[in-house]
Amino acid sequence: xxxxxxxxxxxxxxxxxxxxxxxxxxxxxxxxxxxxxxxxxxxxxxxxxxxxxxxxxxxxxxxxxxxxxxxxxxxxxxxxxxxxxxxxxxxxxxxxxxxxxxxxxxxxxxxxxxxxxxxxxxxxxxxxxxxxxxxxxxxxxxxxxxxxxxxxxxxxxxxxxxxxxxxxxxxxxxxxxxxxxxxxxxxxxxxxxxxxxxxxxxxxxxxxxxxxxxxxxxxxxxxxxx
Amino acid sequence: xxxxxxxxxxxxxxxxxxxxxxxxxxxxxxxxxxxxxxxxxxxxxxxxxxxxxxxxxxxxxxxxxxxxxxxxxxxxxxxxxxxxxxxxxxxxxxxxxxxxxxxxxxxxxxxxxxxxxxxxxxxxxxxxxxxxxxxxxxxxxxxxxxxxxxxxxxxxxxxxxxxxxxxxxxxxxxxxxxxxxxxxxxxxxxxxxxxxxxxxxxxxxxxxxxxxxxxxxxxxxxxxxx
DNA sequence: CGCCCATTTGAAAATAATCAATGGAAGTGG
DNA sequence: CCACTTCCATTGATTATTTTCAAATGGGCG
Numbered sequence: 001x002x003x004x005x006x007x008x009x010x011x012x013x014x015x016x017x018x019x020x021x022x023x024x025x026x027x028x029x030x031x032x033x034x035x036x037x038x039x040x041x042x043x044x045x046x047x048x049x050x051x052x053x054x055x056x057x058x059x060x061x062x063x064x065x066x067x068x069x070x071x072x073x074x075x076x077x078x079x080x081x082x083x084x085x086x087x088x089x090x091x092x093x094x095x096x097x098x099x100x101x102x103x104x105x106x107x108x109x110x111x112x113x114x115x116x117x118x119x120x121x122x123x124x125x126x127x128x129x130x131x132x133x134x135x136x137x138x139x140x141x142x143x144x145x146x147x148x149x150x151x152x153x154x155x156x157x158x159x160x161x162x163x164x165x166x167x168x169x170x171x172x173x174x175x176x177x178x179x180x181x182x183x184x185x186x187x188x189x190x191x192x193x194x195x196x197x198x199x200x201x202x203x204x205x206x207x208x209x210x211x212x213x214x215x216x217x218x219x220x221x222x223x224x225x226x
Numbered sequence: 227x228x229x230x231x232x233x234x235x236x237x238x239x240x241x242x243x244x245x246x247x248x249x250x251x252x253x254x255x256x257x258x259x260x261x262x263x264x265x266x267x268x269x270x271x272x273x274x275x276x277x278x279x280x281x282x283x284x285x286x287x288x289x290x291x292x293x294x295x296x297x298x299x300x301x302x303x304x305x306x307x308x309x310x311x312x313x314x315x316x317x318x319x320x321x322x323x324x325x326x327x328x329x330x331x332x333x334x335x336x337x338x339x340x341x342x343x344x345x346x347x348x349x350x351x352x353x354x355x356x357x358x359x360x361x362x363x364x365x366x367x368x369x370x371x372x373x374x375x376x377x378x379x380x381x382x383x384x385x386x387x388x389x390x391x392x393x394x395x396x397x398x399x400x401x402x403x404x405x406x407x408x409x410x411x412x413x414x415x416x417x418x419x420x421x422x423x424x425x426x427x428x429x430x431x432x433x434x435x436x437x438x439x440x441x442x443x444x445x446x447x448x449x450x451x452x
Numbered sequence: 453c454g455c456c457c458a459t460t461t462g463a464a465a466a467t468a469a470t471c472a473a474t475g476g477a478a479g480t481g482g
Numbered sequence: 483c484c485a486c487t488t489c490c491a492t493t494g495a496t497t498a499t500t501t502t503c504a505a506a507t508g509g510g511c512g
Contacts, residue, residue, distance in 0.1 A: 067370060071452035075370045089362045096366070125351065132358045136315045139365035140322070144293060144301045146372035147411030151468065177491065185373030187469055192492055209477070209491075226297035377500070403459065413501060418460055435459075435509065 033114065034107035039063075039100035045086070047097045052090035054108045058082050061104020062174045066182065067096045076183035079175060081165060087111075088131055102174045146185045149224075154184040155194040156223035159204065163214055173210045259340065260333035265289075265326035271312070274323045278316035280334045284308050287330020288400045292408065293322045302409035305401060307391060313337075314357055328400045372411045375450075380410040381420040382449035385430065389440055399436045 036059070039045060045056065045063060056063075058080050065077040065086070077096050080086050086098060086106075118124040145154055158180065162171045173180075177195075178188045195212075198204045203216045203223075214220055262285070265271060271282065271289060282289075284306050291303040291312070303322050306312050312324060312332075344350040371380055384406065388397045399406075403421075404414040421438075424430045429442045429449075440446055 069370075069374065069451065073374050073452075075374050077366055077369065089359050091359055091363070095363060119348075122345075125355075129351075129355060129358070132355070132362065133315050133317055136358065136362055136365065137317070137321060139362065139369065140303055142369055143303070143365065143372055144295075146369055147408075148295065148299050148301050176489095182373075188491080189470085189493085190468060193468095196492070225295065226299075414459080415461085415502085416500060418458095419500095422460070 033117070034109045037106050037108050039104045039106065041100055041102050043100045045098040045100065045106070046094050048094055050094050052087060052092060052094050053111055055088055055111055055114060056086040056098075056109070057107045058084050058086070059105045059107060061106075062101040063098055063104060063106070064101050064175060064179060064183075065096045065098045074182045076179055079179075079183065085131060088128060089135060101179065151184075151186055151190050152194050152197070153224050154186065155180075155191065155198070156220050158184060159198075159212070159214065160217075160220055160224065163217075170207070170211055170213050173212060259343070260335045263332055263334050265330045265332070267326060267328050269326045271324040271326065271332070272320050274320055276320050278313060278318060278320050279337055281314055281337055281340060282312040282324075282335070283333045284310050284312070285331045285333060287332075288327040289324055289330060289332070290327050290401060290405060290409075291322045291324045300408045302405055305405075305409065311357060314354060315361060327405065377410075377412050377416050378420050378423070379450050380412065381406075381417065381424070382446050384410060385424075385438070385440065386443075386446055386450065389443075396433070396437055396439050399438060 034057070039061070046052075046054075048067065060082055062082075063080040063084075063086060065080070067075045067077065069075070079101075080098075087094065114124070118128065145157055149157065159171065162173070163169075166172065175183075176188075177191045180186075181188045181191045184191070195204070195206075198220075199206060201219070203214070203219045204212045205215050206212050260283070265287070272278075272280075274293065286308055288308075289306040289310075289312060291306070293301045293303065295301070305327075306324075313320065340350070344354065371383055375383065385397065388399070389395075392398065401409075402414075403417045406412075407414045407417045410417070421430070421432075424446075425432060427445070429440070429445045430438045431441050432438050
């Protein structure tokens with residue numbers, strides 16, 4: 001964890017989706033109504049348009065949400081890692097699809113049951129609102145990133161974000177370069193080039209393709225801004 | 227209004243922030259606790275970091291929310307027009323600033339009072355959640371736009387969005403080209419060029435600088451996708 | 453009515469995308 | 483268990499879109 005750096009880097013958003021403190025506890029009450037499900041790599045959790053009957057929580061593995069445009073351009077909405085909730089903000093049906101990046105296990109909660117519980121326990125409802133607030137704050141941060149940041153600034157922000165979320169010096173990147181590109185509004189090649197430069201500058205080191213460590217956190221923070 | 231076109235253009239998001247049906251009614255109960263305030267052009271409604279003690283609703287005029295980066299890059303988070311709510315998703319303090327684009331009047335609601343009311347009337351709380359869901363859906367749509375759309379696609383989407391929100395053939399654009407650019411992740415010049423091309427293609431017509439009408443809605447919808 | 457600022461338009465520069473080829477990892481099947 | 487196959491990542495060269503820089507025009511506000 002890099003709390004000091006984290007603050008200077010993005011003062012208003014501390015957590016990825018579903019990671020607020022106090023939340024996990026009050027939502028732990030839900031675990032009784034959940035069923036564990038397993039997904040293989042690239043296995044779909046749900047498809048766009050499916051009736052939104054469930055909430056999910058990732059136990060192990062990683063999930064991505066995505067939308068595909070008519071011409072094949074793909075937008076990755078979010079990466080969900082262990083502990084993250086999926087589908088809280090769906091209305092009638094899911095507006096996007098979700099699929100496992102690697103073999104994963106999740107808990108599936110019935111929306112109806114959760115809402116029934118929430119009716120009795122206002123704390124649960126408040127927690128949901130709080131999650132949504134944090135999602136909105138994260139969304140705003142990402143709009144800033146997508147609208148106004150250079151390729152390198154985006155990659156640096158992304159790595160710092162992941163490092164905060166997994167709270168570990170060693171960041172796991174189960175997704176492909178294409179996934180990252182579609183998440184950051186860049187091409188796979190641009191992502192790859194940025195990683196190469198970070199490596200050659202000694203700011204990150206790579207251990208295999210899907211794991212990096214941040215060697216110079218300060219330098220990475222510098223890269224997130226001019 | 228262009229309901230048919232609207233559906234084909236963005237199936238999952240019908241409304242700008244704060245415009246969901248059923249909402250205005252249940253939140254009308256709030257009007258008792260509101261105070262009317264007036265702002266002059268460029269007058270600040272609140273600044274980033276201010277304690278978030280109030281919600282606001284725009285009665286007349288237009289407001290923009292923005293963040294400014296260290297080097298002066300400015301990001302416009304949202305344009306709020308008559309009927310839109312501001313500040314519902316703030317946590318402790320506002321993460322961004324808000325200022326009037328033109329002379330405007332708003333209602334200011336005490337957050338404490340609203341929350342007290344909500345505690346008694348679950349409907350109000352549900353409405354707030356619903357607004358936040360629609361904000362999130364809009365945010366997702368905008369991330370797609372910022373991450374994966376060309377300049378012309380962004381402008382076309384923006385104009386269609388505004389036309390839906392004001393429900394009128396004649397769209398009012400009180401904001402400057404720079405505002406639009408900072409909202410769409412483009413420069414003022416690129417925005418201006420796109421408008422010029424739309425005019426020369428006969429897709430829009432301009433009446434003064436701050437009002438346009440969409441002459442060929444179908445052509446505009448075509449431009450939002452490849 | 454005139455000044456000032458936003459807008460428009462043009463030309464040059466830069467960032468990232470696209471096209472293309474090579475290298476390497478992972479997964480499959482014998 | 484190894485070889486084969488396929489997909490992913492890397493790197494290079496070129497192209498394109500958008501930004502940047504700069505100048506001129508025009509509207510709107512005092």
